[in-house]
Amino acid sequence: MQPIPRIAAATAATTALALLLSACGSGGGEQTSAKDKQTLTVWGMGEEGKHLAKLGKEFNKKHPNITVKVTPVGWDVVHQKLVSAVAAGELPDMAQMGSTMLGEFIELDALDTVDQKTFKKDDYFPAAWNGGVKDGEAYGVPWYVDTRALYYRTDLAEKAGVDKPPATWKDQMDLAEAYKDKAKTKWGTYNQPANIGTWQTWVPFLFSAGGELLDSSGKPALDSPESVKALEEYAAYFDQGLSRKSSPPDYDVVKDFGSGDAPMFISGPWIVNNIKDQQPQLKGKYATAPLPAGESSTSWVGGASLVTFKDSEHKAAAKEFTKYLTSTEQQAHWYEIAKSLPAKEAAWDEPALKNAPEQLDAFEKQLKTAKTVPPLAKWEEFSAKIDEGVARVSQKGESPKKAAAWMQKATEGLVG
Structure with a gap:
């Protein structure tokens, strides 16, 4: 979509x-x-x-x-x-x-x-x-x-001394660091930092942390401890220089995946065909894996x-x-x-x-x-606030706790 x-x-x-x-x-x-x-x-x-x-x-x-x-x-x-x-x-x-x-x-x-x-x-x-x-x-x-699942370069992982897919958040962070430090890639991964659709990459962190978009009463749950934890984990990649802090709206991660600049990222199944068509040299040099787990390995549908x-x-x-x-x-x-x-x-x-x-x-x-994105009448506006909340952390250096509180307040009037 x-x-x-x-x-x-x-x-x-x-x-x-x-x-x-x-x-x-x-x-x-x-x-x-x-x-x-x-x-x-x-x-x-x-x-x-x-x-x-x-x-x-x-x-x-x-x-x-x-x-x-x-x-x-x-x-x-x-x-x-x-x-x-x-x-x-x-x-x-x-x-x-x-x-x-x-x-x-x-x-x-x-x-x-x-x-x-x-x-x-x-x-x-x-x-x-x-x-x-x-x-x-x-x-x-x-x-x-x-x-959404994880894409990662197996050839560069081997060069970095890693021979299996990351299974936990710690494994994922360790692999990003190894890519950059040992395989000498430009970044260790790509987490979308801002712009329309940022929520698509961050929500898997929220769900994997045990969080929800809405609580049991149907109200936003974006300032929960799990939400703060998800923002902290997401922000760590930017704070440590492991993911680029900005990218144009038309940014194509497949190009950086092909060059090795961004050897790991989270995206959807259509990317398999994009890689085949646009980066044929990667045949046998990359793999996919279920999302590394926080409390669980949970994506959205x-x-x-x-x-x-x-x-x-x-x-x-x-x-x-x-x-x-x-x-x-x-x-x-x-x-x-x-x-x-x-x-x-x-x-x-x-x-x-x-x-x-x-x-x-x-x-x-x-x-x-995977979990369901709730059928909200004002989803476009709701998701835009998530995009902005993540950008506050990734680009403005705002604390995850403060950004979570802002997202909560900004979305409260968008659910009924």
């Missing part, structure tokens, strides 16, 4: 809010049977939208009466287009929706609930399913997932779910297409064509996944213990 400009998103949401609340929730008009001849309209995001159109044609061969019309929408504009479409009553029947967007559209009553007899929670990675659940109701069926909009008149057809896309066979097929990881656990036993690059094994392990 690509981040969207927050100012534009916030402006669009604020302007349309009154219209949204009055436009949503009617439940659609007269429903069309899945057996009737019809056109099912679907929005797919980015490059995935183009691949989805191909699957729509394959589905149509098996269901000649249902024509799937897919409209690809860029990740950079999808939020604004969805907000405008809800306000205007011009939504498609269903869409691919990024995991951190679900909360906003659940809050706006724009999504239909999932039939949990047809789509069963236990078939999916728990954190992926729970990301679309509020008050016991599910609003999205997980389609594909990603999580991202990805996308399939949602049906409440006002659709083609909910039966939408259910059929969702069943098709989330079948075990199609989940494996989707990995083959889009390299996105299946949300359905059984798909990992399919040949396509069994024969996938070995670097993906760490992500399967990580997904089993």
